[in-house]
Amino acid sequence: MSGLEFVHEPAVPARILVVDDSEASRYITARWLRRSGHEVTEVDTGARALSVLRHQPFDLVLLDVRLPDISGFEVCGRIKADPATAALPVIHISATFVEPDDRAHGLTQGADGYLTEPVDPNVLLATVESALRYYRARVAAERLAHRLNQLTEASLTIYQAQSFPMLIKAVAGGASTMFDSAATVLIAASEREIRRAVITEPGQPVAIRTEPAALLDHLAAARLGNRVGSSITTMTRSEDWPDDMTVIMTRTKPDNPPICVAVPTTAVASKEDRNLLLQLGQASALAADGLRAYTEEHSLALTLQRSLLPGDVPHHPRLPVAVRYLPASMTAEIGGDFYEVTNLDGKLLVAIGDVNGHSIEAAAIMGEVRHALRAYAIEGHGPAEIIERLDAMLRRFHPAGYTTLCLLLVDPVARTVTMANAGHIPPMLIDQDGARYVESHGPLLGIGVDRPAAVEMSLPAGTTVMLMTDGLVERRGVPLGDDMERLRASMTHDEDIEALCDRLLHTYGRNKEDDIALLVFRVV
Amino acid sequence: MSTDSALVSVSTSHTEDITVVHVAGELDMSSIEALDAAVGAELAARPRGVVIDMREVRFCGSSGLRVLLQTREQANSRQMGLRVVATSPAVLHVLEISGLAALFELRDSVPTAVAELAA
Numbered sequence: 038m039s040g041l042e043f044v045h046e047p048a049v050p051a052r053i054l055v056v057d058d059s060e061a062s063r064y065i066t067a068r069w070l071r072r073s074g075h076e077v078t079e080v081d082t083g084a085r086a087l088s089v090l091r092h093q094p095f096d097l098v099l100l101d102v103r104l105p106d107i108s109g110f111e112v113c114g115r116i117k118a119d120p121a122t123a124a125l126p127v128i129h130i131s132a133t134f135v136e137p138d139d140r141a142h143g144l145t146q147g148a149d150g151y152l153t154e155p156v157d158p159n160v161l162l163a164t165v166e167s168a169l170r171y172y173r174a175r176v177a178a179e180r181l182a183h184r185l186n187q188l189t190e191a192s193l194t195i196y197q198a199q200s201f202p203m204l205i206k207a208v209a210g211g212a213s214t215m216f217d218s219a220a221t222v223l224i225a226a227s228e229r230e231i232r233r234a235v236i237t238e239p240g241q242p243v244a245i246r247t248e249p250a251a252l253l254d255h256l257a258a259a260r261l262g263n264r265v266g267s268s269i270t271t272m273t274r275s276e277d278w279p280d281d282m283t284v285i286m287t288r289t290k291p292d293n294p295p296i297c298v299a300v301p302t303t304a305v306a307s308k309e310d311r312n313l314l315l316q317l318g319q320a321s322a323l324a325a326d327g328l329r330a331y332t333e334e335h336s337l338a339l340t341l342q343r344s345l346l347p348g349d350v351p352h353h354p355r356l357p358v359a360v361r362y363l364p365a366s367m368t369a370e371i372g373g374d375f376y377e378v379t380n381l382d383g384k385l386l387v388a389i390g391d392v393n394g395h396s397i398e399a400a401a402i403m404g405e406v407r408h409a410l411r412a413y414a415i416e417g418h419g420p421a422e423i424i425e426r427l428d429a430m431l432r433r434f435h436p437a438g439y440t441t442l443c444l445l446l447v448d449p450v451a452r453t454v455t456m457a458n459a460g461h462i463p464p465m466l467i468d469q470d471g472a473r474y475v476e477s478h479g480p481l482l483g484i485g486v487d488r489p490a491a492v493e494m495s496l497p498a499g500t501t502v503m504l505m506t507d508g509l510v511e512r513r514g515v516p517l518g519d520d521m522e523r524l525r526a527s528m529t530h531d532e533d534i535e536a537l538c539d540r541l542l543h544t545y546g547r548n549k550e551d552d553i554a555l556l557v558f559r560v561v
Numbered sequence: 562m563s564t565d566s567a568l569v570s571v572s573t574s575h576t577e578d579i580t581v582v583h584v585a586g587e588l589d590m591s592s593i594e595a596l597d598a599a600v601g602a603e604l605a606a607r608p609r610g611v612v613i614d615m616r617e618v619r620f621c622g623s624s625g626l627r628v629l630l631q632t633r634e635q636a637n638s639r640q641m642g643l644r645v646v647a648t649s650p651a652v653l654h655v656l657e658i659s660g661l662a663a664l665f666e667l668r669d670s671v672p673t674a675v676a677e678l679a680a
Contacts (some may be wrong), residue, residue, distance in 0.1 A: 393623045395590055439627055441659060460659035480660035486631060488660075513587060513620055518654045 051075045051096035051169050056086040056112070057130070057549070058105050060518055062154065066099060069158045070165070083107030087115060090122055097169055102131040102143065117147035123177060126168035127319070128152060134549035181309050187215040188313055190318040196327075201226065204328055205234040206243045208321045210296060213239050215313060218304035219279065221251050223295030224325060236278070252277055257295050261286055267315055271302055283311065285318035289326050296322045338371040338397050339364055346402035351380040358387070359534040363546050363553040365395070372552035373399035373440075374506045375407050379414060385449065386414050388555050390442035390461060390506040402438045406431070406482075409446070420444040420457035421491040424482065426460070431483040440482040443504055452498065452560055457491040462510065465525060466494075467501040472528035475520070501530060501537075503557045508551035509541065510549045520545075534559055568592035571599045578609040579678045581671060585617030588625035596625075600632050610642030610678030614671050618647070621655045633665065644674035 053070055057063035058081045069078045079094065080086050083104045090098075098116065109129055115442060116122045122225040124410035128150035129143045140151045149168045152161060172265070191211025198204035198322040204255055205222045212220035222234040231253045234245045260268040267287040268384070272278045280301040288295040298318045305311045342364070350358050358378055365372055373392030378385060383398025388410060392403045413423040431438050443461035447454045463474040496502070510520040532540075534557045546553050569586035580603045584596055603611060613632065618625070630644065636643040645665045647653055656662040668674040 168668065350634065391623070393627050437631065439623070439630060442625075458660070462658060478658055478660040478662075480664060481626070483665070486664060507623070511622065513589070516650050516654065517658070518650060 049169075049173075050076060051165075052076045052078070053165070054089065054095045054098045056081070056083065056098065056104065056109070057101040058082065058103075059101070062101075062130075065118065066156075066161065069161060070099075073162055075165075077171075080451075081105075083109070083112040086112055087400060090116065090125075095125060096172065097165060097532055098125060098127045099165070099341060100127055100129055100148075102129050102139070110143055113143070113148050114146050115378070116486065120186065124172065124179075126150070126172045127219065128164060128168055130156065131156060160286065166540055177307075177309075184215050184310070184313055187211070188316060188320075191215060195320055195324045198324060200326060201232065201325070202245060204321070204324055205232055206298075208317070209234040209236050209243045212236075212298055212300050212314070212317055213241075215317065216300045216304040218300050221279070221282065221297075221299040222260065222321070223256075223297040223299075225250060225253060235279075253294065253297065256284070256286060256297065257288075261295055263289060263291065265289060265291055269311060269315060269320060272299070283314065285314050287315075287318040287322035289319070289322045293326060293329065296325050326388040335371070338400065341397060341399045341405075342371050345400060345407065346375060347377060348376045351385070353385055353449060355561055356385055356447060356493060357534060357561065358385075358556065358558040359538045360557075361538045361542055361553070363508075363542060363556040365552050371395060371397070371400055372508070373403040374508060374554040375403045375506070376554045376556045377407055379411055380558070381414060381446075382447075383450065385447045385558075386411075387445045387447060387502075387504070387556065388442060389506060390440055391506045391554075393437075393439040395551075401439075402431075402435050402440070406438075406440055406442070419491060420446050420455050421488065424457045424459050424479070424488065425469065428482045428485055428488075432485050435483070438483055442482055443487040445502070445504075447496070447558070447560075449560065452496045454494050454496050455491050456494065456537075457488075459488070462505060462507055462521070465505075465528070465529050467503065467528045468497065468499060469530050472525045472530075474491050474525065496560045498560055501534065501557060502555040503528075503537075505541075506552065508553035508555045509545050509555060511551065569595050571595045573599060573603055575608070576675050577679055579612065579675050580606070580608040580610070581612040581614055581675065583614040583617070585655070587620035588618055588628075589620065589622040590624045593624040594642075597628050600628060604632070604635050604639070607639065608641065609640070610644070611636060612644045612646060612671060612674045612678065613650050614674075615645060615647045616649060616671075618649060618652050621652050622625050623659075625653065626659055626661065629665065641676040644668050644678060646674050652674060 055063055055067050055077055063079050067079055070077050080089055083106050100109045100112055113127045116127055117123060126149040129148045130152045143151050147333050148209050150164045152164060153542045194207040196206050205224050207222045217239050220236045223231050226232045230247050231250050232245055233248055234243050236243055260270050265288050266331060270284045272282045272284050273282050282299040283302045283305050284297055284299040305314050308508045336397045350360055360376055372395045375390050377388040392399045409427060410423055413426050437527055441461035442459045443464055445454050445456045456478050459479050463476055465472055465474050477492045480486055510524055511517055537557055538555055569588060571590040572583045574581045582599055582603060633643060646668050648669050
């Protein structure tokens, strides 16, 4: 404990307030204290004592019991009643002979010592030292407890970070709050670059900038090598460091880049403080590892999902198509939404679907469904037959791979469409008469039951058809029908189809927990 | 028995050898486990029939439908009766869009559903 270190140290200078109406005895007391190195402020009344205590920090009060205005006992009572000064040690000095009762009265009012004049200088100094020792140990223990609390809070924020910028902000903020100081955090952003988060003084916002990786590489090579663990180093002020800094560098897994947390050396003077900084560094490194693993997995899943979706949509002069695909927000898992546009000898096969579940497995099933549907299509099967076959395929190979699918075969020359819907959100038709859903609801795929026949419709020139997945309209707490109706009511028949897609994603696509696929075509 | 997560609460009651699973709240992939586990445990006890009471479900995502479909498959293969009680648009509309409304014996009251299965 740092508080106990004082036991072995010579008198550490303290800020002492001497309150005494007798100029002579005040002078003598103050002189003794100053001679042993203390910084002394003198006042002659209780009111002045309370006033100066409100504006100036002190470590101890020497308080005459008999003051002209307020009694010393009362002054002491008020000091102890105010949370800002409650911990401050108070030693009473009485100029007259006192009864044991008075002495007891002073101590029960909260005084930490009681001296009677004439006071021997050595007794005075020893009493002051003793009270200060206790006071400082208490302050150190309270400070440590407070910083441990702040470490816990900082760790929570750090573990909640969902991106590297959020993480280094949380680490820099945590270090600055804990040590009431500036703070610098370095973390690898890639093999060539690091991010540096800097707080110049407590309460200031975090500034983040990107730098070459050389500094972190150099530090790591010199202090940590490729080993797992932590090192604590003091760096002298330079262009890399704004001050003489104590730097914690931690690596929790081999080959992962380390993370550095640095605060001014003066802010972590005790062993306990450096230990807290070490713990903060370790929590940060663990959080960074978790985030790194998560980011890699997520980006792998996204790449896989992308590779299973069409690269380009075929261009047909009589049937312009606009598509959008928006993966779920970073915090969610990938989903199984898909779309398909294939040119079949002048007709366009257009599909939109969603495999149940949010996982790489759902994305993989989506890929199979998409390929199977194209294979059935080039064999010449119509939408209803393709859906029958996909249903059987899913039941055989993916019994829990329930999938919704809306399949359209469009003839742009005859301006007709054949449509079969397997449990998917219905397509919307938009023309001069308004917008409406095509209500034909066959059961979703994977359950092997009878299905309604395909629907045949004509699509006069100017008709727009919109297909979507439920990510666009499904929101927690809002009935699906309400959002579908809101969407329908917002449609106009002549809005540019690319602009329409952008508008819908802008309105409905923000920070969704689900993927969104959107496909719009117009008969011209 | 009763299981609660932040989003969903699931409880079961038994009338003779008919089990009723009451679900309330929001059924999505983060909350579905509670219903999945409760239904699984009840089916394993091989009651004569199962009623899933979804009157208090405010949101039913595709994972809710998955559990309904799996329950239907298991009930069919074990020759148990199954009734779904649903009155809220949140459930009925999703069942309609997914084309599943005709696949389930939908009822609007638990006593009716229980009486049918017990008959």
